[in-house]
Amino acid sequence: MLTANTSTQARVSLAMPSPAGANWSRQPKLWSTMSDLCSLVGIAEAVVEDSFQFQHVQFKAGQRIHTIGQPFDMLYVVNSGFLKTVMIDELGNEQVLSFPMKGDIFGIDGIHGKQYCTETVALTNCDVILVPFKILTSLGRTHASLEAAFHAVMCRELVREQTMISTLGSLTSEARVARFLVYLSQRFAEMGYSGTQFNLRMTRAEIGSYLGLTLETVSRTFSAFNAIGVISVDQKAIQIHDLESLRTLRRLPPSRARVRAEARRASMDAMAA
């Protein structure tokens, strides 16, 4: 099912003007120009004289795009599909850092130190564009605007991580999960899908790792949101009923258990008086 869904998505993205021409309806797109790349990544810039063609590569769900320690020479841009990038800590535990999807760049962490310090894995079938770093920098050398755009993208990534740090440092589990759903909703909407109804491509454990929670807490929080009618959950299928509540949520409204405890305390106060 996920596979079918993904291939649909790939076909949609292929509606863009393509030099390949006639045979794209069945075959995945194999090459992109720099201006294709820029519009995909969301950069206003269109460098004119872009003769270089960037290669596309298809990955199946579960395949690794790059691993930790592998020599760095490529950046990657997601054209379709869903992935996760992870760090491995000294105990061998996986820490999910992001879920790259259409328009996202990954592999940036390899620039410093000449090798990747994360690995990224396809969660679904994917179409990924290879961007040789050498090519990018040499093009940047002749096109100042491209250089600036690249800086902006790196900076955007940096700010995203800062925001994540802030989230992990200050929000409750409910708020984190709520924000995660809002984020997914927005991304799906931007990709032209429904922002209120979608399938999660990652497991509860992966979400938990990403948000600094256990998989049980993630599951329970989904259930709680379901119980108060903000969303509907059925396994990986999510339906958002009240996006605004998710956006502003800081803590869950009192559960029945909590209300009962409050009432008990109140009655004890009354007895004391």
Add this chain to the structure above:
Amino acid sequence: MLTANTSTQARVSLAMPSPAGANWSRQPKLWSTMSDLCSLVGIAEAVVEDSFQFQHVQFKAGQRIHTIGQPFDMLYVVNSGFLKTVMIDELGNEQVLSFPMKGDIFGIDGIHGKQYCTETVALTNCDVILVPFKILTSLGRTHASLEAAFHAVMCRELVREQTMISTLGSLTSEARVARFLVYLSQRFAEMGYSGTQFNLRMTRAEIGSYLGLTLETVSRTFSAFNAIGVISVDQKAIQIHDLESLRTLRRLPPSRARVRAEARRASMDAMAA
């Protein structure tokens, strides 16, 4: 006291070759060359024909170097002193993102979006070098190695934040505080100070914000480390006795209370058998 300390530090850094010449013993250094900058930031690269002089600016403790929303045009490099950079969330709460010190760059988050999205404040008197972003990029345009070095620095920052995310997501409060101390120790040692005896320049609240903990938890954890002899704490004065323990610590050895609970459970088991 802090002021005196800081000015000493400034003098040390001035041991580098300086065009200013004779009058540096009393006056802070006012200009740096690109090669000064590179060695300060820890980049092997020395661009030869660096005619441009980068201005130094002195800030007093408490002063703001840049604020959120302010138009971006500068990067900053710390020559001496200690600072904090913070984000403000939608409730107006401060989230500490880093504690820039000698050799650190800040202001990078302004590149994308043309304005800073963090603010940085001097915790002590500081000497900060202004790096106009325009100048940096135009120099990078003629010096490929400088360009590469700049990319490396941005990437290093990115990896640092990823590591922070991993820390916040997976470590206990004790492990976070321990790592923070190890980090400070290393930085102080790199700056030529004692790595085992130093004064904290930030409050418990700031440390807590940085580590995603409350100030009480930070204080208690310091006290606990003190109790088991790993460090000595007296207000802001820290002395590290067992760096290796801090480095490898994952959870605190059982407290007396915990030992008691264990013993209780064991005796109950014995009774049951």
Add this chain to the structure above:
DNA sequence: CGCATCCTTGAGTGATTTCAAACATAGTGG
């Protein structure tokens, strides 16, 4: 169909926070 993986839910525990009070330090002005 049976296995492997993922998800849900409950019960109990414990780590961290919250609330509160006392102590420490530095700066200020009488």
Add this chain to the structure above:
DNA sequence: CCACTATGTTTGAAATCACTCAAGGATGCG
């Protein structure tokens, strides 16, 4: 010089949020 204040630190006690452990249900795959 000494209150006096403001800010920061320590510590205790109680509450609570999130985790751990455990079992059962759902789904997909060979």
